[in-house]
Amino acid sequence: MAKSLTFSADYDPELDAVDEDIVSAGPSTGEMERAERASLRRVAGLSTELADITEVEYRQLRMELVVLVGVWTDGDAEQAEASLAELGRLAETAGSQVLEGVIQRRERPDPATYVGSGKVRELRDVVSATGADTVICDGELSPGQLRQLEERLKVKVVDRTALILDIFAQHARSREGKAQVELAQLQYFLPRLRGWGEAMSRQAGGRAGANGGVGTRGPGETKLEIDRRSVHKRISKLRKELAAMRTVRSTKRDRRAANRVPSVAIAGYTNAGKSSLLNALTEAGVLVEDALFATLDPTTRKAVTPDGRGYTLTDTVGFVRHLPHQLVEAFRSTLEEVGGADLLVHVVDGSDAAPQEQVTAVREVIGEIGEQHGDSMPPELLVVNKIDDIDATRLAELRHLLPEAQFVSARSGAGIAELREAVAQYLPQPDVLVDALVPYTRGELMSRVHAEGELLEQEHTPEGTRVRAKVRSDLAGVLSEFATAG
Ligand SMILES: Nc1nc2c(ncn2[C@@H]2O[C@H](COP(=O)(O)OP(=O)(O)OP(=O)(O)O)[C@@H](O)[C@H]2O)c(=O)[nH]1
Numbered sequence: 001m002a003k004s005l006t007f008s009a010d011y012d013p014e015l016d017a018v019d020e021d022i023v024s025a026g027p028s029t030g031e032m033e034r035a036e037r038a039s040l041r042r043v044a045g046l047s048t049e050l051a052d053i054t055e056v057e058y059r060q061l062r063m064e065l066v067v068l069v070g071v072w073t074d075g076d077a078e079q080a081e082a083s084l085a086e087l088g089r090l091a092e093t094a095g096s097q098v099l100e101g102v103i104q105r106r107e108r109p110d111p112a113t114y115v116g117s118g119k120v121r122e123l124r125d126v127v128s129a130t131g132a133d134t135v136i137c138d139g140e141l142s143p144g145q146l147r148q149l150e151e152r153l154k155v156k157v158v159d160r161t162a163l164i165l166d167i168f169a170q171h172a173r174s175r176e177g178k179a180q181v182e183l184a185q186l187q188y189f190l191p192r193l194r195g196w197g198e199a200m201s202r203q204a205g206g207r208a209g210a211n212g213g214v215g216t217r218g219p220g221e222t223k224l225e226i227d228r229r230s231v232h233k234r235i236s237k238l239r240k241e242l243a244a245m246r247t248v249r250s251t252k253r254d255r256r257a258a259n260r261v262p263s264v265a266i267a268g269y270t271n272a273g274k275s276s277l278l279n280a281l282t283e284a285g286v287l288v289e290d291a292l293f294a295t296l297d298p299t300t301r302k303a304v305t306p307d308g309r310g311y312t313l314t315d316t317v318g319f320v321r322h323l324p325h326q327l328v329e330a331f332r333s334t335l336e337e338v339g340g341a342d343l344l345v346h347v348v349d350g351s352d353a354a355p356q357e358q359v360t361a362v363r364e365v366i367g368e369i370g371e372q373h374g375d376s377m378p379p380e381l382l383v384v385n386k387i388d389d390i391d392a393t394r395l396a397e398l399r400h401l402l403p404e405a406q407f408v409s410a411r412s413g414a415g416i417a418e419l420r421e422a423v424a425q426y427l428p429q430p431d432v433l434v435d436a437l438v439p440y441t442r443g444e445l446m447s448r449v450h451a452e453g454e455l456l457e458q459e460h461t462p463e464g465t466r467v468r469a470k471v472r473s474d475l476a477g478v479l480s481e482f483a484t485a486g
């Protein structure tokens, strides 16, 4: 204050700048107040929870009438149609009703409007004819493309990334899962953040924008900065929380590793039957649904090999072509389950038209995690599921295409016994022969021998349990204290 008084008589560029700001921000005090009230209300909502922003932009996808549009740049028409069909399934999973799907053949998406400008007009006709309220594009669009398309089509435009984020938001159950999805949504949302004034003028069909001018734009932009800052703050808070949760998760995994309970991770394309397979192998009762991304939180269950050794089996989130990179990043800790496992069971839907493409898409994501993960990834056991749903010719074809795979049906149980054997082959074998007299006070050691080792002989004596078994070296070390001569 003292400073501004002292210098007020002289020229001060800083003060000049302040003056100019005030002038340009408020042509009329009434306008200012109204905009300020609006912006204040919104900030209040923001400070408690960002739900209002994410709700506006993402969560309203549900129960909408949508038209799908894809730009087909390479590959054949069949692949382009399959990709659009998958987009349709994703849209339905998100709760939308698909009215129509259109594809344009183009060298590359139009930088301004995704589809070519001629097509935008056609698309506009399709939208009015069907009465759709949303258009979903089969790709990730730039903020500019989304805005331009929206302006021309006069309906909401959503891209594949936002759609997948929306599904994840609807399905995440655990605290960690929810935090990961929110982080991914905010990262996606940040560069697409628009001013409140602009959003209002959009809603008013351009009328407010036309006469709003400087008065609405100024405060709108201030609001935009506040929004940005809040989003940044929320992002760093989520990052911290997730880092803490990740530590807990890795501690748990370390504990499992210390106990040397072998672990198997089930990964694969969404809807391939991962949860069904987990159920078939363990009778776990995990949610199975004919919907994409039914499982978002990893579920771990105990399983046993045919020769009685225990291991853990973890169901993971499904993969999809063009998994938004924000999600690959955000779901790293979940996907790390895969990196830490002794074996990766990679499930493929054998009834899919092109299972090899699913295999490639999944391996791409796994490769990405592997790079980040640093150390070596576990071996992969490929499993083709749903063989009850294909005919003998197709089965023979697939056996030829994927000779390394196990062929099963989680539904009918075909091939499950063989799969159990195959999994057991990959798990560390108990190979140290021990003879020990375990006191009755150390019952937990006997439980471990039963669970992890291969029991050869057991006899209850007054001093304790005499046991002869094959175990892995870590347990043999613990048992050496009670070793008997032979
Ligand atoms: N015909 C047939 N259908 C199967 C088989 N296994 C699973 N399904 C069906 O496939 C659909 C998806 O099964 P899930 O086990 O939920 O698949 P998932 O891979 O866990 O899916 P997400 O968690 O959504 O990624 C369900 O409708 C199952 O009933 C099978 O062996 N044969």
Ligand SMILES: [Mg+2]
Binding pocket: 274, 275, 276, 287, 288, 294, 295, 315
């Ligand atoms: Mg599942």
